[in-house]
């Protein structure tokens with residue numbers, strides 16, 4: 756059993772964990788094309804936020820929305836990789852796992868789109884004079 760409660764705190768180990776996490780980020784950026792789309796959309800949203808001079812609360816909501824989508828996409832990739840390792844051949848249960856994992860990305864994306872609409876729609880309609 757891996758009992759970590761008696762392990763001594765080590766700054767070196769903590770820093771190493773960060774490098775592993777950054778390595779994971781590098782991998783998903785290289786391999787997951789959906790993530791690139793999320794990052795491009797995030798960049799567009801940030802540019803729009805600057806143009807419309809949104810409030811601090813709106814920036815906080817946008818940051819959460821962006822982080823939410825990217826995090827679920829990263830976790831989805833991890834689950835897909837694990838599923839492919841466990842069962843490279845077709846399996847009904849793997850289909851279920853992958854579809855459920857993809858559903859998390861879908862939910863986070865829908866929530867983020869709603870946040871984006873709530874923030875930008877009033878500003879856009881104000882701009883075009885409605």
Ligand SMILES: Nc1ncnc2c1ncn2[C@@H]1O[C@H](COP(=O)(O)OP(=O)(O)OP(=O)(O)O)[C@@H](O)[C@H]1O
Nearest residue numbers: 787789835842843844845846847849850853854857
């Ligand atoms: N081994 C498998 N067994 C059963 N169904 C699978 C299997 N691999 C993929 N699928 C089905 O195909 C869908 C797409 O799987 P895939 O791993 O290609 O993900 P993806 O969303 O296309 O990811 P990416 O866009 O990152 O390639 C899954 O949601 C699942 O329904």
